[in-house]
Amino acid sequence: MNRKTPIGIIGCGNISSTYLKAPGLFDILQVVACADIDLERARSQAEKYSVPKVCTVEELLADPEVEIVVNLTVPNAHAEVALAAIAAGKAVYGEKPLATKGADGKTILEAAHTKHVRIGNAPDTFLGGGFQTCIKLINDGQIGMPVAATAFMLNHGMEWWHPDPYFFYQPGAGPMFDLGPYYLTALIALMGPIRRVTASTQITYPERTITSEPKYGTKIPVNTPTHIAGIMEFASGAVGTLITSFDVWHHRLPFIEIYGTEGTLSTPDPNRFDGPVYIRQAKDEAWREVPLTHGYTSNARGLGTADMAYAMRSGRLHRANGEMAYHVLDIIESFMQSATVGRHITLTSTCTRPEALHPGLHAWEEDQVD
Ligand SMILES: NC(=O)c1ccc[n+]([C@@H]2O[C@H](COP(=O)([O-])OP(=O)(O)OC[C@H]3O[C@@H](n4cnc5c(N)ncnc54)[C@H](O)[C@@H]3O)[C@@H](O)[C@H]2O)c1
Numbered sequence: 001m002n003r004k005t006p007i008g009i010i011g012c013g014n015i016s017s018t019y020l021k022a023p024g025l026f027d028i029l030q031v032v033a034c035a036d037i038d039l040e041r042a043r044s045q046a047e048k049y050s051v052p053k054v055c056t057v058e059e060l061l062a063d064p065e066v067e068i069v070v071n072l073t074v075p076n077a078h079a080e081v082a083l084a085a086i087a088a089g090k091a092v093y094g095e096k097p098l099a100t101k102g103a104d105g106k107t108i109l110e111a112a113h114t115k116h117v118r119i120g121n122a123p124d125t126f127l128g129g130g131f132q133t134c135i136k137l138i139n140d141g142q143i144g145m146p147v148a149a150t151a152f153m154l155n156h157g158m159e160w161w162h163p164d165p166y167f168f169y170q171p172g173a174g175p176m177f178d179l180g181p182y183y184l185t186a187l188i189a190l191m192g193p194i195r196r197v198t199a200s201t202q203i204t205y206p207e208r209t210i211t212s213e214p215k216y217g218t219k220i221p222v223n224t225p226t227h228i229a230g231i232m233e234f235a236s237g238a239v240g241t242l243i244t245s246f247d248v249w250h251h252r253l254p255f256i257e258i259y260g261t262e263g264t265l266s267t268p269d270p271n272r273f274d275g276p277v278y279i280r281q282a283k284d285e286a287w288r289e290v291p292l293t294h295g296y297t298s299n300a301r302g303l304g305t306a307d308m309a310y311a312m313r314s315g316r317l318h319r320a321n322g323e324m325a326y327h328v329l330d331i332i333e334s335f336m337q338s339a340t341v342g343r344h345i346t347l348t349s350t351c352t353r354p355e356a357l358h359p360g361l362h363a364w365e366e367d368q369v370d
Contacts, residue, residue, distance in 0.1 A: 003370060004030035005309035008060045008090075010081055011072035012036040012045040015095060015301070019070055020049040022302025028309045028369070029302065035060040057081070061088040067312070068093055068118075070305060075172065079104035082119070086111045091312060093120035093305045096181045098325040100172035102333045105326045112322060118312060119322030123182050124304030126189040127319060127357060128273025132294035134258075134265055135356045138190055142279060144262030146191050149240040151183045151270075152253040157246035159210045159220065166220050168246070169208060174224040175244035176332050179271070183242055183256065184328045185320075186270040187232075190258055191240070192353040193327060196233040198344045199335035201225035204247040230335040235350065273300050293359045307364070314367035319354040327351040 005028050009016055012034050023029045033053035036042040046054045053063070060066060061084055069085040071078060071094035079099040085092040086108070098121045099105040112119045125131065138146060153175060158165040167173050188194070204227060208220040227247045232240040256267040263281035268274060274297040278287045296303055304320030311318035327349045334345040358366060 004028055005067050005312070006030050006032040006065050007068045007070050007305065007309075008033040008035065008063060008066035009070045009072060010035050010057055010060060010085075011074070011077075012041040013072065013074075016045055016072050017049075018299060018301045019072060019305070020045060020051070022305065025296075025300055026302055026306035028306055028364075032065050033060050033063055057084070061085060061090065066090060068305065068309060071095065075100050079108060082108050083111055086115050086117055086119075089115060089117060091118040091120070091308065093308055094122065096122045096325070097177060098322065098329050100177070102326075102329050105329045109322050109326055118308060118318060119325075120304055120308040120318055120320050121322060121325030122301070122304055122320065123185050123271075124301060124307075124320045125182060125270055125273055126186045126354070127296065127303040127307065128300055129292040129294040129297035130268035130273060130275045130277060131186055131189060131270065132357050133275070133277050133290060133292045134267050135190060136293050136359065137265055137277070137279060137290065138258065138260075139356055142263065142281070143258060143260030143265050146236070146238050146258050146260045148238055148259040149187060149191060149256065150254070151187060151240065151242045151256040152251070153179045153183055154243065154245040154248040154251050154253065156249050157208060157226070159208050159212065161212050163212060163214065165208075165210060165212070169220050169222045169224060169226070171224045174226055174228070175246045176225070176228045176230075176335060180242070180244050180332050181325075181328050182270040183244070184331055185324065186256060186267065187240060187242070188324060188327065188351065189354050190256075190267075191234050191236060191238055193235045193350045194232045194240075194331055194347060195235045195350070196344050196346045197230055197331055197334050198338045199228055199230040201228045201336065201339040202247075225336070225339070228335055228339070232331070273297055294357060295360055310364045310367040310369060313369040316367070317352070319357075321351070321354075323349075323351040324354065
Protein backbone atom coordinates (compact mmCIF):
# COMPACT_ATOMS: atom_id res chain seq x y z
CA MET A 1 0.00 0.00 0.00
CA ASN A 2 1.66 3.20 -1.21
CA ARG A 3 -0.95 5.92 -1.16
CA LYS A 4 -1.99 7.27 2.22
CA THR A 5 -5.36 8.82 3.07
CA PRO A 6 -4.84 12.48 4.10
CA ILE A 7 -6.81 13.41 7.21
CA GLY A 8 -7.45 16.77 8.85
CA ILE A 9 -8.10 17.00 12.60
CA ILE A 10 -10.57 19.55 14.01
CA GLY A 11 -10.31 19.89 17.79
CA CYS A 12 -6.79 19.64 19.22
CA GLY A 13 -7.55 18.97 22.90
CA ASN A 14 -6.87 16.07 25.22
CA ILE A 15 -7.78 13.10 22.99
CA SER A 16 -6.13 14.56 19.87
CA SER A 17 -2.67 13.25 20.84
CA THR A 18 -3.93 9.67 20.52
CA TYR A 19 -5.24 10.35 17.00
CA LEU A 20 -2.09 12.28 16.04
CA LYS A 21 -0.09 9.16 16.93
CA ALA A 22 -2.45 6.86 14.95
CA PRO A 23 -0.44 7.00 11.67
CA GLY A 24 2.29 5.17 13.61
CA LEU A 25 -0.12 2.23 14.00
CA PHE A 26 -2.02 2.45 10.71
CA ASP A 27 -0.05 2.80 7.46
CA ILE A 28 -3.01 4.18 5.55
CA LEU A 29 -3.40 7.32 7.68
CA GLN A 30 -1.52 10.59 7.32
CA VAL A 31 -2.39 13.77 9.26
CA VAL A 32 -1.92 16.69 6.86
CA ALA A 33 -3.66 19.52 8.74
CA CYS A 34 -5.07 20.44 12.11
CA ALA A 35 -7.44 23.15 13.31
CA ASP A 36 -9.09 24.33 16.52
CA ILE A 37 -11.14 27.39 17.52
CA ASP A 38 -8.15 27.97 19.78
CA LEU A 39 -5.47 28.23 17.08
CA GLU A 40 -2.68 28.09 19.67
CA ARG A 41 -3.74 24.55 20.60
CA ALA A 42 -3.68 23.48 16.96
CA ARG A 43 -0.25 25.08 16.53
CA SER A 44 1.19 23.38 19.58
CA GLN A 45 -0.09 19.90 18.58
CA ALA A 46 1.05 20.39 14.97
CA GLU A 47 4.54 21.24 16.16
CA LYS A 48 4.68 18.29 18.53
CA TYR A 49 3.50 15.76 15.92
CA SER A 50 5.03 17.35 12.78
CA VAL A 51 1.76 18.15 11.05
CA PRO A 52 2.50 20.29 7.96
CA LYS A 53 -0.55 22.63 8.05
CA VAL A 54 -2.13 24.57 10.94
CA CYS A 55 -5.31 26.37 9.94
CA THR A 56 -8.75 27.65 10.88
CA VAL A 57 -11.71 25.28 10.67
CA GLU A 58 -12.88 27.02 7.48
CA GLU A 59 -9.44 26.69 5.85
CA LEU A 60 -9.22 23.01 6.75
CA LEU A 61 -12.65 22.33 5.27
CA ALA A 62 -11.69 24.17 2.07
CA ASP A 63 -8.41 22.25 1.72
CA PRO A 64 -8.73 19.89 -1.28
CA GLU A 65 -6.01 17.61 0.10
CA VAL A 66 -8.10 16.57 3.15
CA GLU A 67 -10.16 13.41 2.47
CA ILE A 68 -11.36 12.62 6.00
CA VAL A 69 -12.13 15.20 8.68
CA VAL A 70 -11.57 13.77 12.17
CA ASN A 71 -13.91 15.63 14.51
CA LEU A 72 -12.43 15.72 18.03
CA THR A 73 -14.36 18.73 19.31
CA VAL A 74 -16.49 18.73 22.49
CA PRO A 75 -19.82 16.80 22.25
CA ASN A 76 -21.95 19.97 21.86
CA ALA A 77 -19.98 20.95 18.73
CA HIS A 78 -20.02 17.47 17.12
CA ALA A 79 -23.12 18.07 14.97
CA GLU A 80 -22.17 21.57 13.81
CA VAL A 81 -18.63 20.53 12.79
CA ALA A 82 -19.81 17.28 11.15
CA LEU A 83 -22.45 19.14 9.11
CA ALA A 84 -19.92 21.76 7.98
CA ALA A 85 -17.53 19.00 6.87
CA ILE A 86 -20.28 17.18 4.99
CA ALA A 87 -21.29 20.45 3.29
CA ALA A 88 -17.65 20.77 2.18
CA GLY A 89 -17.92 17.29 0.62
CA LYS A 90 -15.61 15.59 3.15
CA ALA A 91 -15.98 12.23 4.87
CA VAL A 92 -16.15 12.71 8.67
CA TYR A 93 -15.06 10.46 11.50
CA GLY A 94 -16.05 11.76 14.95
CA GLU A 95 -15.43 10.92 18.57
CA LYS A 96 -18.51 9.68 20.43
CA PRO A 97 -21.31 10.65 20.64
CA LEU A 98 -22.48 11.20 17.03
CA ALA A 99 -24.45 14.18 18.41
CA THR A 100 -26.00 15.02 21.77
CA LYS A 101 -29.55 14.83 20.35
CA GLY A 102 -31.04 12.09 18.19
CA ALA A 103 -32.60 14.64 15.83
CA ASP A 104 -29.15 16.11 15.09
CA GLY A 105 -27.75 12.61 14.53
CA LYS A 106 -30.49 11.97 11.99
CA THR A 107 -29.74 15.27 10.21
CA ILE A 108 -26.06 14.27 9.95
CA LEU A 109 -26.93 10.89 8.40
CA GLU A 110 -29.34 12.47 5.92
CA ALA A 111 -26.88 15.20 4.90
CA ALA A 112 -24.12 12.61 4.37
CA HIS A 113 -26.46 10.47 2.30
CA THR A 114 -27.37 13.45 0.09
CA LYS A 115 -23.72 14.44 -0.38
CA HIS A 116 -22.53 10.81 -0.85
CA VAL A 117 -19.90 11.10 1.89
CA ARG A 118 -19.10 8.65 4.69
CA ILE A 119 -19.82 9.13 8.39
CA GLY A 120 -17.79 7.19 10.94
CA ASN A 121 -18.03 7.44 14.71
CA ALA A 122 -16.29 6.16 17.82
CA PRO A 123 -16.05 4.17 20.01
CA ASP A 124 -13.78 1.85 18.02
CA THR A 125 -12.76 -0.27 21.01
CA PHE A 126 -14.98 -3.08 19.65
CA LEU A 127 -12.41 -3.43 16.84
CA GLY A 128 -9.63 -4.15 19.37
CA GLY A 129 -8.17 -7.60 20.04
CA GLY A 130 -10.31 -8.26 23.14
CA PHE A 131 -13.72 -7.74 21.57
CA GLN A 132 -12.80 -9.19 18.17
CA THR A 133 -11.80 -12.38 20.02
CA CYS A 134 -15.24 -12.41 21.69
CA ILE A 135 -16.97 -11.85 18.35
CA LYS A 136 -15.02 -14.73 16.79
CA LEU A 137 -15.99 -17.04 19.68
CA ILE A 138 -19.67 -16.21 19.14
CA ASN A 139 -19.42 -16.54 15.34
CA ASP A 140 -17.64 -19.91 15.77
CA GLY A 141 -20.59 -21.13 17.87
CA GLN A 142 -18.54 -21.57 21.05
CA ILE A 143 -21.45 -20.53 23.32
CA GLY A 144 -24.24 -21.68 20.97
CA MET A 145 -26.96 -19.18 20.21
CA PRO A 146 -26.80 -16.01 22.38
CA VAL A 147 -30.09 -15.72 24.28
CA ALA A 148 -29.32 -13.02 26.85
CA ALA A 149 -26.72 -10.48 27.96
CA THR A 150 -25.95 -8.38 31.02
CA ALA A 151 -23.74 -5.29 31.05
CA PHE A 152 -22.71 -3.05 33.93
CA MET A 153 -20.94 0.31 34.21
CA LEU A 154 -21.22 1.40 37.81
CA ASN A 155 -19.10 3.91 39.69
CA HIS A 156 -19.48 6.96 41.92
CA GLY A 157 -19.14 9.67 39.30
CA MET A 158 -16.42 11.96 38.04
CA GLU A 159 -16.22 14.83 40.56
CA TRP A 160 -13.38 13.26 42.55
CA TRP A 161 -10.87 13.25 39.64
CA HIS A 162 -12.03 15.36 36.66
CA PRO A 163 -10.83 18.99 36.78
CA ASP A 164 -14.15 20.36 35.44
CA PRO A 165 -16.91 17.75 36.02
CA TYR A 166 -19.98 20.04 35.72
CA PHE A 167 -21.07 18.73 32.27
CA PHE A 168 -21.23 15.09 33.42
CA TYR A 169 -24.36 15.93 35.44
CA GLN A 170 -26.26 17.83 32.74
CA PRO A 171 -28.65 16.57 29.99
CA GLY A 172 -26.73 14.88 27.17
CA ALA A 173 -24.22 13.43 29.66
CA GLY A 174 -24.70 11.30 32.81
CA PRO A 175 -23.44 7.71 32.82
CA MET A 176 -25.60 6.47 29.93
CA PHE A 177 -24.76 9.17 27.36
CA ASP A 178 -21.13 9.33 28.42
CA LEU A 179 -20.21 5.64 28.83
CA GLY A 180 -23.25 3.80 27.44
CA PRO A 181 -21.90 4.08 23.85
CA TYR A 182 -18.97 1.74 24.69
CA TYR A 183 -21.31 -0.92 26.07
CA LEU A 184 -24.06 -0.56 23.47
CA THR A 185 -21.63 -0.56 20.52
CA ALA A 186 -19.96 -3.68 21.91
CA LEU A 187 -23.34 -5.39 22.45
CA ILE A 188 -24.45 -4.58 18.88
CA ALA A 189 -21.12 -5.87 17.51
CA LEU A 190 -21.61 -9.10 19.51
CA MET A 191 -25.35 -9.66 19.08
CA GLY A 192 -26.73 -7.31 16.41
CA PRO A 193 -29.23 -4.44 16.53
CA ILE A 194 -31.92 -3.79 19.15
CA ARG A 195 -35.64 -3.44 18.41
CA ARG A 196 -37.29 -2.35 21.69
CA VAL A 197 -36.22 -0.95 25.07
CA THR A 198 -37.54 -0.01 28.48
CA ALA A 199 -35.83 1.60 31.47
CA SER A 200 -36.17 3.05 34.95
CA THR A 201 -33.96 5.91 36.05
CA GLN A 202 -33.22 7.94 39.16
CA ILE A 203 -31.23 10.87 40.50
CA THR A 204 -29.96 9.67 43.89
CA TYR A 205 -28.00 12.81 44.78
CA PRO A 206 -29.59 16.06 43.51
CA GLU A 207 -26.33 17.89 44.15
CA ARG A 208 -22.66 16.82 43.83
CA THR A 209 -19.63 18.40 45.52
CA ILE A 210 -16.38 18.59 43.58
CA THR A 211 -13.44 17.08 45.50
CA SER A 212 -10.87 17.41 42.70
CA GLU A 213 -8.76 20.51 42.04
CA PRO A 214 -9.00 23.30 40.98
CA LYS A 215 -12.75 23.56 41.80
CA TYR A 216 -12.66 21.74 45.17
CA GLY A 217 -15.84 22.41 47.20
CA THR A 218 -17.94 23.74 44.28
CA LYS A 219 -21.49 22.30 44.14
CA ILE A 220 -22.97 20.89 40.93
CA PRO A 221 -26.76 20.66 40.43
CA VAL A 222 -27.65 17.26 38.97
CA ASN A 223 -30.04 17.68 36.03
CA THR A 224 -29.88 14.26 34.38
CA PRO A 225 -30.44 10.68 35.66
CA THR A 226 -27.39 9.20 37.33
CA HIS A 227 -28.70 5.63 37.63
CA ILE A 228 -30.28 4.06 34.54
CA ALA A 229 -31.45 0.43 34.45
CA GLY A 230 -32.34 -0.52 30.88
CA ILE A 231 -33.76 -3.64 29.26
CA MET A 232 -33.15 -4.30 25.55
CA GLU A 233 -34.83 -6.74 23.19
CA PHE A 234 -32.46 -7.55 20.33
CA ALA A 235 -33.78 -8.07 16.79
CA SER A 236 -32.52 -11.68 17.20
CA GLY A 237 -34.94 -12.20 20.12
CA ALA A 238 -32.22 -12.16 22.81
CA VAL A 239 -32.85 -10.02 25.92
CA GLY A 240 -30.20 -7.73 27.40
CA THR A 241 -29.87 -5.73 30.61
CA LEU A 242 -27.65 -2.66 30.84
CA ILE A 243 -27.17 -0.68 34.05
CA THR A 244 -25.09 2.49 34.07
CA SER A 245 -24.66 4.47 37.28
CA PHE A 246 -22.73 7.29 38.94
CA ASP A 247 -24.44 6.41 42.27
CA VAL A 248 -22.62 3.20 43.29
CA TRP A 249 -19.59 3.03 45.59
CA HIS A 250 -18.62 -0.63 45.09
CA HIS A 251 -19.80 -3.72 43.21
CA ARG A 252 -18.65 -7.14 42.01
CA LEU A 253 -20.43 -7.26 38.66
CA PRO A 254 -18.79 -8.15 35.32
CA PHE A 255 -18.42 -5.72 32.39
CA ILE A 256 -20.48 -7.73 29.89
CA GLU A 257 -21.60 -11.37 29.91
CA ILE A 258 -23.25 -13.11 26.96
CA TYR A 259 -25.37 -16.16 27.79
CA GLY A 260 -25.69 -18.71 25.00
CA THR A 261 -27.49 -22.03 24.61
CA GLU A 262 -24.11 -23.83 25.02
CA GLY A 263 -22.19 -21.63 27.46
CA THR A 264 -21.27 -18.17 28.74
CA LEU A 265 -18.77 -15.58 27.52
CA SER A 266 -17.36 -12.89 29.82
CA THR A 267 -15.87 -9.91 27.96
CA PRO A 268 -13.18 -7.39 28.83
CA ASP A 269 -13.86 -3.71 29.63
CA PRO A 270 -15.49 -2.24 26.49
CA ASN A 271 -13.58 1.01 27.09
CA ARG A 272 -10.33 -0.87 26.35
CA PHE A 273 -8.75 -2.71 23.43
CA ASP A 274 -7.21 -5.68 25.29
CA GLY A 275 -8.49 -8.72 27.25
CA PRO A 276 -9.01 -10.75 29.30
CA VAL A 277 -11.69 -12.90 27.64
CA TYR A 278 -13.22 -15.78 29.60
CA ILE A 279 -15.49 -18.60 28.47
CA ARG A 280 -17.28 -21.35 30.35
CA GLN A 281 -19.06 -23.92 28.20
CA ALA A 282 -21.94 -26.00 29.52
CA LYS A 283 -19.79 -28.91 30.76
CA ASP A 284 -16.71 -26.89 31.89
CA GLU A 285 -16.00 -27.07 35.61
CA ALA A 286 -14.33 -23.65 35.65
CA TRP A 287 -13.87 -20.49 33.60
CA ARG A 288 -11.11 -20.61 30.96
CA GLU A 289 -9.17 -17.57 29.77
CA VAL A 290 -9.08 -17.52 25.96
CA PRO A 291 -5.87 -16.30 24.23
CA LEU A 292 -6.62 -13.27 22.05
CA THR A 293 -6.91 -14.12 18.35
CA HIS A 294 -6.76 -10.54 17.03
CA GLY A 295 -4.30 -7.66 17.05
CA TYR A 296 -4.59 -4.06 18.30
CA THR A 297 -4.65 -4.75 22.02
CA SER A 298 -3.20 -1.47 23.33
CA ASN A 299 -4.70 2.03 23.03
CA ALA A 300 -5.49 1.81 19.30
CA ARG A 301 -7.94 4.71 18.96
CA GLY A 302 -7.86 5.47 15.24
CA LEU A 303 -8.77 1.85 14.33
CA GLY A 304 -12.23 3.00 13.24
CA THR A 305 -10.77 5.82 11.13
CA ALA A 306 -8.24 3.45 9.50
CA ASP A 307 -11.01 0.94 8.77
CA MET A 308 -13.05 3.72 7.16
CA ALA A 309 -10.05 4.83 5.06
CA TYR A 310 -9.56 1.25 3.75
CA ALA A 311 -13.31 0.87 3.14
CA MET A 312 -13.42 4.14 1.16
CA ARG A 313 -10.77 2.71 -1.17
CA SER A 314 -12.30 -0.72 -1.65
CA GLY A 315 -15.97 0.32 -1.58
CA ARG A 316 -17.19 -1.85 1.31
CA LEU A 317 -19.15 -0.58 4.35
CA HIS A 318 -16.87 0.62 7.16
CA ARG A 319 -17.43 -0.94 10.56
CA ALA A 320 -17.73 2.02 12.99
CA ASN A 321 -20.34 3.62 10.77
CA GLY A 322 -22.86 6.42 11.28
CA GLU A 323 -25.92 4.13 11.19
CA MET A 324 -24.59 2.17 14.17
CA ALA A 325 -23.67 5.37 16.07
CA TYR A 326 -27.15 6.76 15.43
CA HIS A 327 -28.74 3.48 16.58
CA VAL A 328 -26.74 3.76 19.82
CA LEU A 329 -27.91 7.37 20.32
CA ASP A 330 -31.51 6.32 19.62
CA ILE A 331 -31.28 3.51 22.21
CA ILE A 332 -29.97 5.92 24.86
CA GLU A 333 -32.63 8.56 24.16
CA SER A 334 -35.30 5.84 24.16
CA PHE A 335 -34.16 4.57 27.60
CA MET A 336 -34.72 8.10 28.92
CA GLN A 337 -38.06 8.47 27.16
CA SER A 338 -39.23 5.08 28.41
CA ALA A 339 -38.50 6.05 32.02
CA THR A 340 -40.42 9.30 31.57
CA VAL A 341 -43.52 7.87 29.88
CA GLY A 342 -43.52 4.53 31.72
CA ARG A 343 -43.68 2.09 28.78
CA HIS A 344 -41.56 0.20 26.24
CA ILE A 345 -40.25 2.20 23.27
CA THR A 346 -39.98 0.51 19.87
CA LEU A 347 -36.92 1.90 18.09
CA THR A 348 -37.22 3.50 14.68
CA SER A 349 -33.50 3.05 13.92
CA THR A 350 -31.49 -0.07 13.22
CA CYS A 351 -28.10 -1.03 11.76
CA THR A 352 -26.25 -4.05 10.48
CA ARG A 353 -24.01 -6.01 12.82
CA PRO A 354 -20.46 -4.97 11.79
CA GLU A 355 -18.39 -7.60 9.95
CA ALA A 356 -15.75 -9.28 12.13
CA LEU A 357 -12.12 -8.31 11.47
CA HIS A 358 -9.68 -10.90 10.18
CA PRO A 359 -7.55 -12.47 12.94
CA GLY A 360 -4.00 -11.23 13.52
CA LEU A 361 -2.64 -7.88 12.46
CA HIS A 362 -3.50 -8.23 8.77
CA ALA A 363 -7.02 -7.09 9.28
CA TRP A 364 -7.33 -5.20 6.00
CA GLU A 365 -5.77 -7.59 3.50
CA GLU A 366 -9.34 -8.12 2.27
CA ASP A 367 -9.33 -4.61 0.82
CA GLN A 368 -6.29 -5.07 -1.49
CA VAL A 369 -5.74 -1.31 -1.78
CA ASP A 370 -2.97 0.22 -3.90
N1 LIG B 1 -10.33 12.66 26.60
C1 LIG B 1 -10.64 11.39 26.54
O1 LIG B 1 -10.06 10.53 27.20
C2 LIG B 1 -11.75 10.95 25.62
C3 LIG B 1 -11.98 9.60 25.52
C4 LIG B 1 -12.98 9.18 24.66
C5 LIG B 1 -13.71 10.10 23.97
N2 LIG B 1 -13.48 11.43 24.09
C6 LIG B 1 -14.30 12.35 23.30
O2 LIG B 1 -13.44 13.10 22.45
C7 LIG B 1 -13.95 14.42 22.28
C8 LIG B 1 -12.90 15.43 22.67
O3 LIG B 1 -12.54 15.21 24.01
P1 LIG B 1 -11.27 15.92 24.67
O4 LIG B 1 -11.07 15.29 25.98
O5 LIG B 1 -10.13 15.96 23.68
O6 LIG B 1 -11.86 17.41 24.87
P2 LIG B 1 -11.04 18.76 25.03
O7 LIG B 1 -11.98 19.73 25.65
O8 LIG B 1 -9.73 18.51 25.67
O9 LIG B 1 -10.73 19.21 23.50
C9 LIG B 1 -11.72 19.64 22.60
C10 LIG B 1 -11.08 20.67 21.64
O10 LIG B 1 -12.07 21.04 20.68
C11 LIG B 1 -11.95 22.44 20.46
N3 LIG B 1 -13.24 22.90 19.95
C12 LIG B 1 -14.42 22.99 20.62
N4 LIG B 1 -15.39 23.41 19.79
C13 LIG B 1 -14.82 23.57 18.58
C14 LIG B 1 -15.31 24.01 17.32
N5 LIG B 1 -16.59 24.33 17.13
N6 LIG B 1 -14.44 24.06 16.28
C15 LIG B 1 -13.14 23.76 16.44
N7 LIG B 1 -12.62 23.34 17.62
C16 LIG B 1 -13.45 23.27 18.68
C17 LIG B 1 -11.59 23.02 21.82
O11 LIG B 1 -10.98 24.30 21.69
C18 LIG B 1 -10.63 21.95 22.34
O12 LIG B 1 -9.28 22.22 21.98
C19 LIG B 1 -15.24 14.48 23.13
O13 LIG B 1 -16.32 14.22 22.31
C20 LIG B 1 -15.06 13.35 24.13
O14 LIG B 1 -16.31 12.82 24.52
C21 LIG B 1 -12.50 11.86 24.89
